[in-house]
Amino acid sequence: LHAPQNDLPRLTADLLERLRTRAPRVHCITNAVAQAFTANMLLAVGAVPSMTVAPEEIAAFTASADALLVNLGTFDVERREAAEMAVEVATEEGHPWVLDPVFIDRSEKRAAFARVLAVCNPAVMRLNRTEFAALADTAADSDALKRYALDSLTVIGLTGEVDLITDGARLTTVENGHLLMGRVTAMGCAGSALVAAFLSVENDALVATAAALLALGVAGEMAAARSAGPGSFAVAILDAIHNLDPTTLIERARVR
């Protein structure tokens, strides 16, 4: 097992380059609030988003995509069915998929559904501290994260002031980011979509997740320096992820 943290900034720069060259397709089953910002984040990084949740189309879109995001925000019957069908197709096709269990601490039914999906082999689960606690029924310390990752054969990407990424064996932390990221709706959702995009160009899910969160964190810092508040920040972070260059990544990265 290789510890990627020393190489992570350089790897992230390489993956950004691959995304811009290959333009992978990412199909997103995501909440209505997040759809436009998520699509714009994917376009800014070089990927091609699609967003349908219609049951008669979801299989075709998922099969022709390179990666899948399942986000549980604004969940309803249609999205639940779409998620189940899409996960089945992604699994058959061998495409990686990401689970983002938004707000499961606010709804027991949503948490129960997240637990069902969590055992369907997502490559990565991206969530925050409260959501992890609701999912795993334990506080989100490093040991609990590692244990959960090992048990469920997934990579956990826990975002917060410091991001923790683990596959059970390795643990990477990313300290980049900015407080304004918490003041823009769908920032976490868009981060999960970035993880899906990076998974489509990098097989090591730990590396892909850490790289996506590092890129977003550094972009957030660049954006904050050009913003007057959360409105201009949401705009500037799209510009920043689009323009992110190796030098900036390597200079600013705070990873361990």
Place this chain on the structure above:
Amino acid sequence: LHAPQNDLPRLTADLLERLRTRAPRVHCITNAVAQAFTANMLLAVGAVPSMTVAPEEIAAFTASADALLVNLGTFDVERREAAEMAVEVATEEGHPWVLDPVFIDRSEKRAAFARVLAVCNPAVMRLNRTEFAALADTAADSDALKRYALDSLTVIGLTGEVDLITDGARLTTVENGHLLMGRVTAMGCAGSALVAAFLSVENDALVATAAALLALGVAGEMAAARSAGPGSFAVAILDAIHNLDPTTLIERARVR
């Protein structure tokens, strides 16, 4: 009955401070067009938005929120059922709720549903002149607004070039704002969400409504001074509401 207009700018500054400190939860049943901008407006002012309309989740989300918004834009069966369940839960829990009867002048069925909700004790109804006329079947002059507010035991927040806020006994006017507010989709919807946020930190619904509309109007003026058109205006008003300070509020307020 106390006339709040002299104190309103100072009260508004205090309420903004409370919002930033307490971070109240506002659950929004709102139209698909408005969801992201509304969520960003709430985050900018310091509140925590949620947006699900799924019938199996709406009760849990509404019960754990501090205030509720019901907006009738892009209305469908799911949103109608969600609205009915959410209003019932909010009433049981004693949480204030705001009704925004968007575009009821364009659809008689929507107007009929608005009339059903209007007698379910919303703390506030935020609407424009045409929507009031469609709801109350009378022109939106001060006397009609007062009478309607008295009859329905609600506060009316009528927005336009001059905002009129009345509980039937008191009448406050807010003259702040900018024409570009009419050139951004969901600005009225986001204003209604702000009213819900202010209601979660202020029991006097007249004061909460006038304060929310004053804050939005002053933010609109600040934003217009930094904008080149409706695109940059929509961004700048989020920055402005996030940064709004007591001095600016007090200097710019035009309330009676």
Place this chain on the structure above:
Amino acid sequence: LHAPQNDLPRLTADLLERLRTRAPRVHCITNAVAQAFTANMLLAVGAVPSMTVAPEEIAAFTASADALLVNLGTFDVERREAAEMAVEVATEEGHPWVLDPVFIDRSEKRAAFARVLAVCNPAVMRLNRTEFAALADTAADSDALKRYALDSLTVIGLTGEVDLITDGARLTTVENGHLLMGRVTAMGCAGSALVAAFLSVENDALVATAAALLALGVAGEMAAARSAGPGSFAVAILDAIHNLDPTTLIERARVR
């Protein structure tokens, strides 16, 4: 048959003026990702958007609108039924409507539905090269576009690096635009909405389509000059379409 290309910039300026004066209503059945940006584009150009897809309201909204957009993105049963009802009402009322068959190359079921709608007399179909190929089962060269337009009695607005607009007899090309237009979600969708808006103030569908695409292309160039990436570009293009003036249009237009 009159070739409009020499007059197009001047005509476009006149139509922009008409839009700002008349504020026509455009009802949009469009995908969830595109709704907010589309509404903001219409507001920026002076039109009044509405977006409901609820079956019990769609007839009233369509009947009281001046033009209709049917966009097949994020298609589901509700939107399909809404589209069928809206097209019927628009046809009865003699209102022009625009078909935007988003992503039909990714879903055979969606392509089949697009073919059904294509014979219901849309005034214009706005699509890209891949979508045209999926619809017409032939490569998108000028002859194929003309033949398709003649056969289906519609105007084809094919967007790409160069936009091709034809009614079967006349062919206009618009070379304005910017690469960043492809990095913002719903830019094509918003372009189709602009076509619908222009149709509400200009009976010649070829002229209306070419004028809308010219206005958007020039606005895109103005926006690119003020942008640092796709985030600020999406904001600046709304400002630019709002502020577009005859001199700029005439100086920058590259039409044949």
